[in-house]
Amino acid sequence: MSEATQQRILDDLHAGTVIADTEQYAANIQADHQTVVGAMKSLERYPEMITTKPFDKTLVSLTEEGLVTVKEGTLDARIFNGIDKTNGTTLAELTARFGPATGQAQGRAMKNKWIRLDKASGKLFRAVETIVDEAQQQLAAIQAGQTVPDSALAELRKLKLAASRTYTAYAIGKGDKFSTKIVKPESDLTTAMLTKDAWREVTFKDKNLKALGAPTSGGYLHPxxxxxxxxxxxxxxxxxxxxxxxxxxxxxxxxxxxxxxxxxxxxxxxxxxxxxxxxxxxxxxxxxxxxxxxxxxxxxxxxxxxxxxxxxxxxxxxxxxxxxxxxxxxxxxxxxxxxxxxxxxxxxxxxxxxxxxxxxxxxxxxxxxxxxxxxxxxxxxxxxxxxxxxxxxxxxxxxxxxxxxxxxxxxxxxxxxxxxxxxxxxxxxxxxxxxxxxxxxxxxxxxxxxxxxxxxxxxxxxxxxxxxxxxxxxxxxxxxxxxxxxxxxxxxxx
Ligand code: PHE
Missing domain, CATH: 3.30.930.10 (Bira Bifunctional Protein; Domain 2)
Incomplete structure (x- = not known):
């Protein structure tokens, strides 16, 4: 599985495909992002076969409440719409209809000057004819795969309408020793490689120059x-x-x-x-x-x-x-x-x-x-x-x-x-x-x-x-x- 993906990556790079974002690439070849990253990591073991460059990506998704909001508007907007245009509506009625979060939403709607409180009757009244529910629009945009400004996203997250997760994607390019053939790198230089001059073409495994040598077995004194x-x-x-x-x-x-x-x-x-x-x-x-x-x-x-x-x-x-x-x-x-x-x-x-x-x-x-x-x-x-x-x-x-x-x-x-x-x-x-x-x-x-x-x-x-x-x-x-x-x-x- 991974080997097929490794080969696919090499062939595509060879054909000129630019892999600027492994996630997009994965979607293009209809593979899982994890599979592509796994194949890339395997290819990295061959020295200088490919180049890789990681970068952070943020995945934004809608919460359950966010999904409801796309369909029905924010709670703030729903309250606005729920208020009787001429007679007004009490907070208790609204709370009975829209649930415990109604109080907070009412506060925000007041601040936005969408609604007002009539002190004489103790009822809430609409303060404007029409409103623009920006949060709903932004959530719809996210759902459609568009990006929204960071400040807006931060606000949506605060309202628990949207969630975001950061993860790493990669750009993959050809390395200095790029080849479409996966050849296992050699660990040792042999006499045959030297005499036939084959060492020039061979890829060698990276050496750990800090490794301790094998203990020498000579130089012991006889009893x-x-x-x-x-x-x-x-x-x-x-x-x-x-x-x-x-x-x-x-x-x-x-x-x-x-x-x-x-x-x-x-x-x-x-x-x-x-x-x-x-x-x-x-x-x-x-x-x-x-x-x-x-x-x-x-x-x-x-x-x-x-x-x-x-x-x-x-x-x-x-x-x-x-x-x-x-x-x-x-x-x-x-x-x-x-x-x-x-x-x-x-x-x-x-x-x-x-x-x-x-x-x-x-x-x-x-x-x-x-x-x-x-x-x-x-x-x-x-x-x-x-x-x-x-x-x-x-x-x-x-x-x-x-x-x-x-x-x-x-x-x-x-x-x-x-x-x-x-x-x-x-x-x-x-x-x-x-x-x-x-x-x-x-x-x-x-x-x-x-x-x-x-x-x-x-x-x-x-x-x-x-x-x-x-x-x-x-x-x-x-x-x-x-x-x-x-x-x-x-x-x-x-
Ligand atoms: N040369 C004797 C041997 O071969 C040892 C020995 C040395 C005896 C000196 C006496 C004096 O066994």
Whole structure:
């Protein structure tokens, strides 16, 4: 219905019809004014299709009394006519005939000097021969569709003979993008429109430039990064400085041999370690140091009897993905030992390591290690326990237990356990120890310098913190980005 009217308006405008007043236009096309206005409003949604200009119109109509007046004259005139020309008539008689409004009408007729009151008889008499009933004429004119002066209309309204109502009509014209075809405007500019140059002809929907954009979905921190920041802060608060961990590929020498890890050790097997195919070997080593490492493995020294096997340089040269960040600690300790004068250091690192592991819910072939070390003269196991207590206390963990363990490069070694209030059991947090002289002395560190160190994974506390029970939900292609987006900031303290 409205669509037909819309089309009619467009066709008429196209044909040259001037629509100066929608009401008149509606009458011309025999449609309801509301239908025309509705169709016009629909057309206004297409930008610059049509122009519209509203203006007020007043509709004047006759009241019931007004209709009677057109036929019989105003009450004033009826009273005039009702008065006996020669004998006069009393007001009571007139009121009985014309009703309760007679009194007022009589007053107006007196004021107009149509009638007069004879004081002697108390009767009303006609004062003139004939009268002109202007109000009746004006009402008749209104009924005939003519306009009357505003002052007259105001008077008629006051007498409740006429009523008026104001409403809005419109002038409609052609817009800059006028067309007789209604084409739905496009909301988006497409590649096709651009390449075919079609955008010039297309009408676009108006854009709301004040609308807020869709929330961006990028830039969220992964839980591992949040927890890493917390650990980094703990180390920094404790005065540790960060080691450079940007080498994922390491030689077996720095990852194992320098740590006094024998070449037959099962960890050096391809079942546990990823070996690099290309380049498969490293060739640059500090040769004198390499020689001392070679000797400590084969023959021992500094009070150790060594492992007593034929150490192979080729084995040490093999490139691997580092299996622990202790390879980085080792390089840093070697550099420290090259300093003219020994100065105590506190180092930490948090980065990725790789192990050729069977994958399951809690193991991946790569994970992050958190590692800390302190090198100073005469450090003891007591220092290590104190340090670990302080470190974990900063994470809100106070109940610690230490269990003797074995590492090829530390002696003594301790696994660190904490009581997990949620799980109601002791859980392993990490590994620690004092680096062996077989590792430190070939580097050239003074005899009284000991290095205490510990390491743990970043994934474990993250999974506990964010209540994730499958590592695949945290790392890899099965990660749900909504979880990453919505997980809260990390605070490790209490
Ligand atoms: N490198 C050990 C690991 O991979 C952790 C560790 C670091 C142990 C330092 C003792 C000292 O588990």
């Amino acid at each position: 591992l990064l949040k927890v890493r920041t917390q650990f980094r802060n703990i180390f920094l608060e404790m005065g540790f400085s960060e080691m450079p961990t940007n080498n994922f590929v390491e030689s077996s020498f720095w990852n194992f041999d320098a740590l006094f890890q024998p070449q037959q050790h099962p960890a050096r097997d391809s079942h546990d370690t990823f070996f690099i195919k290309d380049p498969s070997t490293s060739t640059q080593f500090p040769e004198d140091y390499l020689k001392r490492v070679h000797e400590i493995h084969e023959k021992g020294g500094y009070g150790s009897i060594g492992y007593r096997y034929d150490w192979s340089r080729a084995e040490a040269q093999k490139n691997i993905l580092r299996t622990h960040t202790t390879a980085v600690s080792t390089r840093m300790l070697y550099q420290l030992a090259q300093q003219k004068e020994f100065k105590p250091v506190k180092y930490f690192s948090i980065d990725r390591v790789f192990r050729n592991e069977a994958l399951d819910a809690t193991h991946l072939a790569e994970f992050h290690q958190i590692e800390g070390l302190v090198a100073d003269r005469n450090l003891t196991l007591g220092d290590l326990i104190g340090l670990l207590s302080q470190f974990f206390k900063k994470m809100g963990i106070e109940k610690l237990r230490f269990k003797p363990a074995f590492n090829p490069y530390t002696e003594p070694s301790m696994e660190v356990y904490s009581y997990h209030e949620g799980l109601k059991k002791w859980v392993e947090l990490g590994n620690s120890g004092i680096f062996r002289p077989e590792m430190l002395r070939p580097m050239g560190l003074p005899e009284d310098v000991s290095v205490i160190a510990w390491g743990l994974s970043l994934e474990r506390p993250t999974m506990i913190k964010y209540k994730i029970d499958n590592i695949r939900a945290l790392v890899g292609h099965k990660v749900d980005f909504n979880v990453i987006r919505s997980n809260p900031i990390c605070r490790l303290d209490h």
